[in-house]
Amino acid sequence: MLRHLPKRIADRSMVVTLCAAALCSAACKKDPPKVVIGVLSDMSGLYADLAGKGSVVAAQMAVDDFGGTVAGMPVEVISADHQNKPDVGSSVVREWYDTKNVDVIVDVPTSSVALAVSSVTQDKNKVFLGSGPGSSDLTGAKCSPNTIHWTYDTWALANATGREIVKNGGDTWFFLTADYAFGAALQRDVTKVVEASGGKVLGEAKHQINATDFSSLLLQAQNSKAKIVGLANAGGDTINSIKQAAQFGIVSKGQKLASLLVFISDINALGLETAQGLTLSEAFYWDRDDQTRAWAQKFAAKHNGAMPTMVQAGVYSSVLHYLKAVAELKSAKDGKAVVAKMEAMPTDDPLFGKGTIDANGRKRHSMYVYEVKTPAESKAKWDYYKLIREVPADQAFRAPADSGCPLIKK
Amino acid sequence: MSSLLSQLVVGLINGSFYALLSLGLAIIFGLLNVINFAHGALYMLGAFVAWGLLHYAGIGYWPALVISPIVVGLLGIVLERTLLQRLYRLDPLYNLLLTFGLALIIQGLFQIEFGSSGEAYEIPQPLKDYSLELGFMTLPAYRAWAMISSLVVYLATWYVTERTKLGSYLRAATENPGLVQAFGVNVPRMVTVTYGLGVALAAFAGVLDAPNVQVSPAMGADRIIVVFAVVVIGGMGSIMGAIVTGWGLGVVEGISKVVYPAASDTVVFALMALVLLVRPAGLFGKAP
Numbered sequence: 001m002l003r004h005l006p007k008r009i010a011d012r013s014m015v016v017t018l019c020a021a022a023l024c025s026a027a028c029k030k031d032p033p034k035v036v037i038g039v040l041s042d043m044s045g046l047y048a049d050l051a052g053k054g055s056v057v058a059a060q061m062a063v064d065d066f067g068g069t070v071a072g073m074p075v076e077v078i079s080a081d082h083q084n085k086p087d088v089g090s091s092v093v094r095e096w097y098d099t100k101n102v103d104v105i106v107d108v109p110t111s112s113v114a115l116a117v118s119s120v121t122q123d124k125n126k127v128f129l130g131s132g133p134g135s136s137d138l139t140g141a142k143c144s145p146n147t148i149h150w151t152y153d154t155w156a157l158a159n160a161t162g163r164e165i166v167k168n169g170g171d172t173w174f175f176l177t178a179d180y181a182f183g184a185a186l187q188r189d190v191t192k193v194v195e196a197s198g199g200k201v202l203g204e205a206k207h208q209i210n211a212t213d214f215s216s217l218l219l220q221a222q223n224s225k226a227k228i229v230g231l232a233n234a235g236g237d238t239i240n241s242i243k244q245a246a247q248f249g250i251v252s253k254g255q256k257l258a259s260l261l262v263f264i265s266d267i268n269a270l271g272l273e274t275a276q277g278l279t280l281s282e283a284f285y286w287d288r289d290d291q292t293r294a295w296a297q298k299f300a301a302k303h304n305g306a307m308p309t310m311v312q313a314g315v316y317s318s319v320l321h322y323l324k325a326v327a328e329l330k331s332a333k334d335g336k337a338v339v340a341k342m343e344a345m346p347t348d349d350p351l352f353g354k355g356t357i358d359a360n361g362r363k364r365h366s367m368y369v370y371e372v373k374t375p376a377e378s379k380a381k382w383d384y385y386k387l388i389r390e391v392p393a394d395q396a397f398r399a400p401a402d403s404g405c406p407l408i409k410k
Numbered sequence: 411m412s413s414l415l416s417q418l419v420v421g422l423i424n425g426s427f428y429a430l431l432s433l434g435l436a437i438i439f440g441l442l443n444v445i446n447f448a449h450g451a452l453y454m455l456g457a458f459v460a461w462g463l464l465h466y467a468g469i470g471y472w473p474a475l476v477i478s479p480i481v482v483g484l485l486g487i488v489l490e491r492t493l494l495q496r497l498y499r500l501d502p503l504y505n506l507l508l509t510f511g512l513a514l515i516i517q518g519l520f521q522i523e524f525g526s527s528g529e530a531y532e533i534p535q536p537l538k539d540y541s542l543e544l545g546f547m548t549l550p551a552y553r554a555w556a557m558i559s560s561l562v563v564y565l566a567t568w569y570v571t572e573r574t575k576l577g578s579y580l581r582a583a584t585e586n587p588g589l590v591q592a593f594g595v596n597v598p599r600m601v602t603v604t605y606g607l608g609v610a611l612a613a614f615a616g617v618l619d620a621p622n623v624q625v626s627p628a629m630g631a632d633r634i635i636v637v638f639a640v641v642v643i644g645g646m647g648s649i650m651g652a653i654v655t656g657w658g659l660g661v662v663e664g665i666s667k668v669v670y671p672a673a674s675d676t677v678v679f680a681l682m683a684l685v686l687l688v689r690p691a692g693l694f695g696k697a698p
Contacts, residue, residue, distance in 0.1 A: 044518075045628065048526035208675050212623050212632045216420045216667045216674075219547055223413050239527060239624050247533065247550045247622070249541055269527035269624060306525070 035075045035332045037319060038102040040092060043081035046210050046236030047109040050263040051132045054312040055107040057303050062319035070323045071330040082113050089113035090120050097124045103332040104129060104322055107315050111135035111182035118147045126335040129322060131314030134261060135185035139362040143405035146335045148342060148361045151314030152283045155398040157260050158189035160281035160367045160391050165228060165258050171199035174226035176217050176241055178233035179206040186232040186260055202226045211237060214244045222250060230258040239266050246274055263309040267372055267384045278372045283365060284310035284351055285385050291350035307382045313351045321347050355393060360405035367396040412546035417664040419549060423557050425660020430560040432640040432652040433567060434611035440584050440647035441604045443502050444494060447510035450630030451517050452609050456482050456616025457625045461531050471534035478617045479610035486609030490602050520627035528626025556618050564653050571649060639682045645695020655693060
């Protein structure tokens with residue numbers, strides 16, 4: 001009996017060693033370091049054309065243009081659908097951060113989802129570069145040292161489109177508002193512009209995201225006798241509101257539509273016959289100069305011939321600037337440090353030109369007010385805009401001191 | 411007052427539309443005992459066929475109103491023959507899952523091809539430039555046409571099922587398929603034709619709605635949820651129930667938009683819950 005003891009112990013220790021080795025092969029083996037970019041977007045819903053797969057294409061183009069590696073680490077792009085639901089978005093993001101080693105999340109249209117992603121990102125000390133969302137709260141009361149709001153926001157839209165319409169005599173407004181974070185922020189920011197110039201808001205009608213029938217809301221707008229019917233919605237909702245407004249004779253009876261957030265994909269879907277004459281603002285238009293045209297042609301070739309929206313262009317620009325910052329730091333692990341580096345470096349890319357990032361995370365560049373061409377003026381598909389005016393970068397976005405962001409020391 | 415009147419008119423228009431979609435669902439459920447979850451996708455298909463006819467072949471709205479339901483109806487017959495028919499012996503849940511899967515596949519394929527923003531379909535002439543001045547509102551002539559034509563369609567459907575010989579076979583087969591078969595009526599073929607007819611009604615609604623909304627892959631999925639509530643309230647399989655409830659709910663929705671707008675999106679479902687509690691078989695349904 002005793003004779004066998006040492007052998008038994010030896011057997012056991014052998015088993016323990018084997019177990020440890022097996023465990024180690026799972027946990028101890030270090031993956032070679034890499035940088036993972038997660039594109040979180042609406043892949044199948046009403047915002048899929050303005051962001052969606054095109055945003056994944058844009059992110060990959062930025063990685064390719066940067067050379068595919070940063071500070072010796074390969075860069076990987078993954079993507080997921082958040083279905084415009086904050087709970088779905090935050091659970092994808094948690095899984096990405098905890099198990100997929102994602103370092104940065106980009107795009108995220110739908111402000112309610114973006115606000116949730118921003119909060120998880122801050123908890124995990126990663127980076128969130130929002131190109132798709134609109135709510136100015138992302139750099140206002142709910143700003144974060146881990147978030148940069150890249151392309152546009154509701155304040156900038158109010159300041160560009162809203163101001164332009166008020167300037168041309170639109171002093172009474174009625175809002176058709178998408179009933180979630182974005183719609184509320186847009187209506188609030190435009191109301192400030194209208195009231196500051198002596199105008200009045202006569203009423204509002206809210207609708208759920210992804211509504212199909214706007215006729216009863218449009219009738220309320222008509223009954224309000226407001227000069228301007230402001231559309232505080234986006235994507236498919238804006239398309240259907242504009243289409244049905246034409247049907248109910250809103251414009252032909254003397255009221256004017258203010259489409260506060262319209263993307264070029266919406267104009268393409270509506271057709272110029274219906275969309276002509278709309279005033280709108282964008283941070284990017286593919287046909288602005290030689291550089292934007294060259295990039296857009298490359299993009300379209302990879303995206304079924306569709307020209308990029310400002311959101312997709314913003315994804316490209318934000319990923320490029322992120323990679324520059326990671327190259328300087330030689331690491332992507334500390335989210336706060338990466339964002340601080342991005343804010344310290346001036347931005348420069350072929351799509352948005354030179355720009356800066358404010359301390360509240362607001363990226364600053366020019367906004368452009370456009371008018372939609374008539375079918376006769378348009379020479380080709382996607383030739384849709386004529387420039388009314390450029391709002392220079394220093395005026396296009398809210399001053400950090402007015403943002404109410406706790407990160408700004410007064 | 412004028413706002414209440416105008417919301418009532420809009421409610422009637424929306425209601426006629428709910429009724430048209432739920433009519434097809436009711437017919438299919440009545441005879442096949444299948445809850446056709448693909449109804450929304452087939453409605454979308456109807457709208458896309460109309461758009462395709464115009465875009466690729468230059469065939470306008472008026473012919474499309476006939477061609478599209480026939481094309482989609484034939485597709486429905488193919489689906490019934492090849493897929494649905496195999497599951498009749500099993501629990502109805504299997505066909506619910508099958509049609510739900512079909513809806514996802516059809517919608518997904520269109521999403522890949524056409525994107526989410528979809529395609530614009532213009533209001534046809536001569537209705538495009540006209541609208542009716544009702545004093546309290548401007549009613550686009552096209553909306554009036556959509557309401558009247560759907561009224562005609564469901565009156566015709568009601569007549570066929572209630573007043574013709576074919577209709578009497580149909581109703582008898584719903585009650586007792588075995589017995590009807592014993593009398594020499596080809597029940598399986600009747601089932602196939604009925605499914606095709608129900609699907610054609612969905613496609614007709616799709617063409618009718620194409621000029622009102624953007625023709626997009628998700629258009630059916632957005633609308634079908636309310637329509638299911640209509641069918642449940644009206645009583646599964648009841649044609650009269652579908653029509654009356656469709657109009658009724660449209661009007662209730664319209665009124666709630668004036669009285670308490672925040673509730674207008676949920677009022678239909680609150681009513682559904684209420685009806686299910688009080689009369690589980692629905693307002694016009696027969697208790698099993």
